[in-house]
Amino acid sequence: MELASVVQIWLAALFTIWIYSIAFRDNPFFKFAEHTFVGAAAGHSLVYGVDNILRYGWAPLTAGNMLYAVVFVLGILMYMRFHKTYFWVSRVPISVIVGIGIGLTLRSTVTSEFIAQIVSTAQMKVLGLGAWEGFSNLLFIIITLTTVYFFIFTFPKAQGGRLSLISTIARYGMMAAFGYSFANTVLSRFNMIFGRIDFLMNTWLVLPYAMLALPVVLILVIYAMIPTEKRPWPKPKN
Amino acid sequence: MTAKPKTIWDRLEDIPREILYGLLLVCIIVPMLFPIGFPVPISVEVKRWYDTIEALPAGSVVMVDFGYSGGGEPELAPFAVATYAQLFRKADIKVVTMSTSNEGPLLWEKAMTELNIARFGKEYGKDYIHIGYIAGVETAMAAVGKSISATTTTDYKGTPLSKYSIMQGVDSAEDFALLIVYTTGGDQSEGWVRQWYTSYKTPYLSCVLAMMVPTMLPYQKAGQIVSVVSGAQAGQIEILVKAPGRGVKSADVITVTHLLCIALVVVGNIAYFGKKFSGGKS
Amino acid sequence: MSIIMKKSVPIALVFITAVIFLLEYFVLPTELKSTVTMLQNWGIILTAFTLGFGAVNMIMFHGKQVSRRAKGQWPYSLWLLIILVLFTLVGVIMGATSTQYSWLYSSSYFALSATVYSSLGFYMTSGIYRALRAKNAESALLLIVGVIVLARNAPALAAQFPILVNMDSWLSSVPTTSAQRGIMIGAALGAIALGLRTMIGRETGFLGQTTEGEKGG
Numbered sequence: 038m039e040l041a042s043v044v045q046i047w048l049a050a051l052f053t054i055w056i057y058s059i060a061f062r063d064n065p066f067f068k069f070a071e072h073t074f075v076g077a078a079a080g081h082s083l084v085y086g087v088d089n090i091l092r093y094g095w096a097p098l099t100a101g102n103m104l105y106a107v108v109f110v111l112g113i114l115m116y117m118r119f120h121k122t123y124f125w126v127s128r129v130p131i132s133v134i135v136g137i138g139i140g141l142t143l144r145s146t147v148t149s150e151f152i153a154q155i156v157s158t159a160q161m162k163v164l165g166l167g168a169w170e171g172f173s174n175l176l177f178i179i180i181t182l183t184t185v186y187f188f189i190f191t192f193p194k195a196q197g198g199r200l201s202l203i204s205t206i207a208r209y210g211m212m213a214a215f216g217y218s219f220a221n222t223v224l225s226r227f228n229m230i231f232g233r234i235d236f237l238m239n240t241w242l243v244l245p246y247a248m249l250a251l252p253v254v255l256i257l258v259i260y261a262m263i264p265t266e267k268r269p270w271p272k273p274k275n
Numbered sequence: 276m277t278a279k280p281k282t283i284w285d286r287l288e289d290i291p292r293e294i295l296y297g298l299l300l301v302c303i304i305v306p307m308l309f310p311i312g313f314p315v316p317i318s319v320e321v322k323r324w325y326d327t328i329e330a331l332p333a334g335s336v337v338m339v340d341f342g343y344s345g346g347g348e349p350e351l352a353p354f355a356v357a358t359y360a361q362l363f364r365k366a367d368i369k370v371v372t373m374s375t376s377n378e379g380p381l382l383w384e385k386a387m388t389e390l391n392i393a394r395f396g397k398e399y400g401k402d403y404i405h406i407g408y409i410a411g412v413e414t415a416m417a418a419v420g421k422s423i424s425a426t427t428t429t430d431y432k433g434t435p436l437s438k439y440s441i442m443q444g445v446d447s448a449e450d451f452a453l454l455i456v457y458t459t460g461g462d463q464s465e466g467w468v469r470q471w472y473t474s475y476k477t478p479y480l481s482c483v484l485a486m487m488v489p490t491m492l493p494y495q496k497a498g499q500i501v502s503v504v505s506g507a508q509a510g511q512i513e514i515l516v517k518a519p520g521r522g523v524k525s526a527d528v529i530t531v532t533h534l535l536c537i538a539l540v541v542v543g544n545i546a547y548f549g550k551k552f553s554g555g556k557s
Numbered sequence: 558m559s560i561i562m563k564k565s566v567p568i569a570l571v572f573i574t575a576v577i578f579l580l581e582y583f584v585l586p587t588e589l590k591s592t593v594t595m596l597q598n599w600g601i602i603l604t605a606f607t608l609g610f611g612a613v614n615m616i617m618f619h620g621k622q623v624s625r626r627a628k629g630q631w632p633y634s635l636w637l638l639i640i641l642v643l644f645t646l647v648g649v650i651m652g653a654t655s656t657q658y659s660w661l662y663s664s665s666y667f668a669l670s671a672t673v674y675s676s677l678g679f680y681m682t683s684g685i686y687r688a689l690r691a692k693n694a695e696s697a698l699l700l701i702v703g704v705i706v707l708a709r710n711a712p713a714l715a716a717q718f719p720i721l722v723n724m725d726s727w728l729s730s731v732p733t734t735s736a737q738r739g740i741m742i743g744a745a746l747g748a749i750a751l752g753l754r755t756m757i758g759r760e761t762g763f764l765g766q767t768t769e770g771e772k773g774g
Contacts, residue, residue, distance in 0.1 A: 290686065292683045295682050295683055295686060296679050296682065296683075299678070299679065299682050311713075313712050313713035313716070314712065314713065314716040315712045315716070316712065316715050316716045316719075316722065318722075319726070344670060345666060345667040345668075345669075345670030345671050345674075346670045346671055346673065346674030346675075347674065348667070348671055349671055349675065377608070378662075378666075378667070378670075380653070380654055381654065381658075381659055381662050381663070381667075382667075384654070384659065385663070385667075409601055410601050410602075410604040410605040410608065411597075411600050411601040411604040411605075412604075414597055414600035414601055414604065415601055417597055418594070418597040418598060418600075418601060421590075421593075421594060421597070422594065425594050425598070426597070426598060426601070431654055432652075432654050433652075485710075489729075489733050489734075489737050490737055490741075492729065492730075492733060492734040492737055493734055493737050493738040493741050495734075496730070496734050496738070507710070510712065526712045526713075527713075529710065529711060529712060530711040530712055530713040530714065533707050533708070533710055533711035533714070534711060534714075535682075536682070536685050536707055537704055537707055537708060539682065539685050539686040540685055540686070540689050540700065540703075540704055540707075542686070543685075543686045543687065543689060543690060544689075544690055544691055544700075547690045547691075547692075548691075
C-alpha cells in the first residue's frame, strides 16, 4: 500500500478514536480533533465556494457575458455584513437570494405540500373495503385533520372544553409518529457507529503496528481524561 | 444526616453511562469478530426501488443527486454503491450525477472506488458523468431541471461537457427517465419533490437517513415519490443486486445492538416502576 | 432617504424577484424564461459567496482568541486557523477535486464528520435507558411504538417474527404518515404565510441587524 494511503488511514483512525473519547470524558485529544473538524469544515466550504464562483460565475464572465460582473459585485458586497457601519449594504444581495428562494418555494409548495397532500387524504376510501382497511383509512384521516387543527388553531378557546378531544387525538397520533422516528434515529446512529468501527477494525487495525498502537492510543486518551490537577505529569503551571 | 442506602431499584435506575457505552461497544465489536449471519428480510420499499430500476428501458438516462455529507457516508454509501452496480449492469443506461452537497463530488469518487467501476466496462463521459457540486439547493435543482447547459458547461473536474457524448440530447429534467437522490438533508430530499416532480413529474427514488424516513412518507403516500428507503436498508438491496457489501455486514451488529436497546428500555422501566411501587421517588 | 435605501430597497428587491419567479411559473413561462434562468444562475453564484461566511466568522473569533492568548484555548484556536488556511490553500491552488485535496479531506474532515455524526449514538443509548419511561399514556404509546419498530429494525427479529413487519408497516403507513402529513400541511401554510409576509415587508428577519430607526417599521 502507498505511504500516502497508510498515513491517511492512520490519521483517520486517530481522529475517530479521539472524537469517540468525548462520550466518556472531555480531554485535550478530543478538543484537538474537534477544532480540526471545525477548521476543516470552514475551509472546505470556502474551497467549494471558490470553485462554484469560478465555474458558474467567472467562466461566463470571461466568455463575454458582462452582466455577470453585477453578480460579482453583489457577492463581494455580501461581506459588508461584517462591517459595523455599512452592514446594511449586504442586504441587497441577500434580498436577491431571499427573493429567489421565496419565489421557488411558493410556486411549488402550494402544489406539493398542500394540494397534493389534501387530495391524497381526500381520495382515501373508508367504505366498501375490509373492516381493518376501512378503519385504518378512517384513523388516517382523523389523525391528519386533528394534527392540522392542532397546529393552526393554537388559541386557548380552540383547545379548551370539548374541543380538547381534537388536540388529544392529535397528540396521540404524533406520539406514535415520534416513537417511530425515535426508533429509526437509533437505527441510523448505530449504523453510523458500525461504519466507523468497521473502518477501525478492517482498514486500520490490519495495517502493520496498528494493533500495537491501539492500546497505547487508548492509554494516552484515558490518561488525558484525568483532570489536570490530578495528573502526575505534566504539572499545571501555577 | 446519613444518606439513604441505595435500593436495588436505585442501582438499576442509575447504571453509569460508562457501562452503557461499554456494553454498546461490546455489542458492536463481538458480532463483527464472530459473525452470526442473521438473515436480512427484504422490505416492500426496497423491492419497489429495485423493480423501478430494473424496469428502466434501454436508452434511459438517470439523474443521481449524490447529496450526502461525510456524516451520512457510513449509512448511505453502501446503498448508493449497490444501486450504481444495478444501474451499470443494465445495458445502455446512462447515469448523470450531480451534488447538492459540497462533499458530494469527493464522496462520489470514494463510492466509485468502492464499486470498482472498471469491472462493468463503463466509460466516463460516455456511460456516466459527474457534473459537479452546484450551490443553492433548490435554486440548483430548478436551474438544472430547466437547462443543464445554461447552468454549467463543465464536469466536476472542469472539463467542458461538450467533450462528452453522454450529454448529447440531455439538457433538462424532461430528458431523464428517473431521479435518484441520496441525501442527509431534508431541504434536498423535499426540494426535489418541489422542483422536479411537481414541475416535470420525473419519477423519484429517495434514499435518506433512517431518521428522515418518517418526514418523507407523506410524499410517498401521495405518489410524489416512488419509494423512500433508508441507507440502513443497504443489506437488502445488496442481496437483490447480488453484491454483498457493508450493508449485509451490518445486519448482525444492528440486530445485537437493537436487542441491547430493547433490554435497556425494559430494565429502565422495571427500575422506574419498581421504585414507584416500593414508595421511592424517581 | 436613509431608511428607504437601507430597508425599503431590499424589501422591494425581495418582492420583485419573487414575483418574477411566480409569474414565470404560472403566467408567462416563455417571456420570462431567460430572466429566470439568469436569476437562478445568479442565485447559485451568490449562494457560493455565502459559503465563505463560516470561514470569516472563524477567523474573526479564533483570531481574537489567539491575539488575546485566551487561557486554555488559544493553542486550539491557532490550530483551527492553520487547518482552515491549509484546506483553503490546497483546495484553491491544487483544485477542489485534486488528489492532494482529496487526501486531505479523507484523512481529516471526512473521518471527523462521520465520527461526530455517529457519536450521538452513544448519547442515544443513555437516553433510551434513562428517558424512555411509561410515565403516562402518551409516553407509554411512544415507548410501545418505539420498541415495536426497534424490534422490526433488527433484521434477525424481523425474519423470525414476521408479525413485526406487518405491525411496523401499519405504524408507518397510518399514524406516522398521517401525523407527518398534518405537520407538513401546517408547516406548508406557515411557509406560505412567511413567504408572503416577507415579500410585503411584514417580516424583516432577513435584514439581519437593524438600527433603532429601522425598528420603527
